[in-house]
Amino acid sequence: MARIVHNYPVAPGCYRMGLSPGVDRVEPGQFVMIRIPGGLDPLLRRPFSVYNVLRGRGGGIEIVYKVVGRGTGMMASLGVGDEVDVLGPLGRGFPMPGKKERVVMVAGGVGVASLHLLAKRIGYGTLLFGGRNRRDARLAGDFRDLMEVKIVTEDGSMGRKGFVTEFVEEEIGEEGTVVYACGPSAMLEKVSCIAMDRGVRCYVSLEGMMACGMGVCLGCAVKADGAYRMVCSDGPVFRCDEIDWQGMDG
Numbered sequence: 001m002a003r004i005v006h007n008y009p010v011a012p013g014c015y016r017m018g019l020s021p022g023v024d025r026v027e028p029g030q031f032v033m034i035r036i037p038g039g040l041d042p043l044l045r046r047p048f049s050v051y052n053v054l055r056g057r058g059g060g061i062e063i064v065y066k067v068v069g070r071g072t073g074m075m076a077s078l079g080v081g082d083e084v085d086v087l088g089p090l091g092r093g094f095p096m097p098g099k100k101e102r103v104v105m106v107a108g109g110v111g112v113a114s115l116h117l118l119a120k121r122i123g124y125g126t127l128l129f130g131g132r133n134r135r136d137a138r139l140a141g142d143f144r145d146l147m148e149v150k151i152v153t154e155d156g157s158m159g160r161k162g163f164v165t166e167f168v169e170e171e172i173g174e175e176g177t178v179v180y181a182c183g184p185s186a187m188l189e190k191v192s193c194i195a196m197d198r199g200v201r202c203y204v205s206l207e208g209m210m211a212c213g214m215g216v217c218l219g220c221a222v223k224a225d226g227a228y229r230m231v232c233s234d235g236p237v238f239r240c241d242e243i244d245w246q247g248m249d250g
Ligand SMILES: Cc1cc2nc3c(=O)[nH]c(=O)nc-3n(C[C@H](O)[C@H](O)[C@H](O)COP(=O)(O)OP(=O)(O)OC[C@H]3O[C@@H](n4cnc5c(N)ncnc54)[C@H](O)[C@@H]3O)c2cc1C
Pocket: 031, 042, 046, 047, 048, 049, 050, 063, 064, 065, 066, 067, 068, 069, 070, 071, 072, 073, 110, 113, 114, 206, 207, 208, 209, 210, 236
């Protein structure tokens, strides 16, 4: 059980929640499963990337989440001192870049949450962030001290106008770059195609639906390298050329 130490809005419909005590040895890209105790609704735990590790008294972790349904709606209504059930850290995270590799991160909306710990560990590179408008772009705020940040908004209210995938090609360059991406499946597929065309190493973090989070229920299977792999235990991070993108449901 973890106690909520903060839970405040950071962008439209998005909240930052701090939980204490923390968990040991988190790899960037790993996630925790959270359940609100004291009821069966919603029954299942919900997965969230570890956004940050808090040092100091008792330690802790932070997550950044978007309200999309019942579970996240209930989380947004919780306050300091409330408790939630946390399982993790789970899954396999992002590998670190090679010594001379350029780093490009590509994020769509709240997908940026899975890249923050990685950005902190690496401490250089470029983040290409895509959101609907300038208020969504607040989600990229914490990256500004860590790396170069380039914003793309659908309505053009901040940075360049369009979809983030339109700008990936020029950012990736040629060999010698490693790409890390997280966001909607269609975005990941486009980023992966560009990276594969350029012969660039690229890792994607998938956000499939999950029930157990530990490779038991088989509910999060994706086709990768000609076999079924579990997003929760074999991923959520995969090399982009492992994934059978035709078999993904978008
Ligand atoms: C490894 C992993 C890490 C994640 N990290 C984060 C994170 O850091 N921050 C964050 O905001 N979200 C993250 N997610 C997504 C998050 O788990 C879901 O948004 C959450 O479970 C929704 O719960 P809910 O009860 O509010 O929605 P529900 O009531 O269960 O669903 C509401 C709607 O959202 C859709 N939905 C639910 N889950 C997903 C999903 N995973 N992908 C796309 N659509 C979904 C449903 O189809 C439905 O239409 C992550 C998912 C995975 C698998």
